[in-house]
Amino acid sequence: MVCPLCGGNSIGKVGNSQFYCWDCFVEFTLQKNKVTVYEVGDDGSLLPYNREQSQIIAGGS
Ligand SMILES: [Zn+2]
Incomplete structure (x- = not known):
């Protein structure tokens, strides 16, 4: 990973x-x-990470 x-x-x-x-x-x-990426906010909350997210694909096996 x-x-x-x-x-x-x-x-x-x-x-x-x-x-x-x-x-x-x-x-x-x-x-x-x-794979879904999240930014971690100052208060610990998870925020959607949008940049190039559509291009993120888990590769390999
Ligand atoms: Zn990293």
């Missing part, structure tokens, strides 16, 4: 199919073959 944004592996698992990138400071979820 690598970060869908930076491709790095500084990934922490924060929940079931839910991960956090320590480089990008974003959370992302993996559902089937789709």
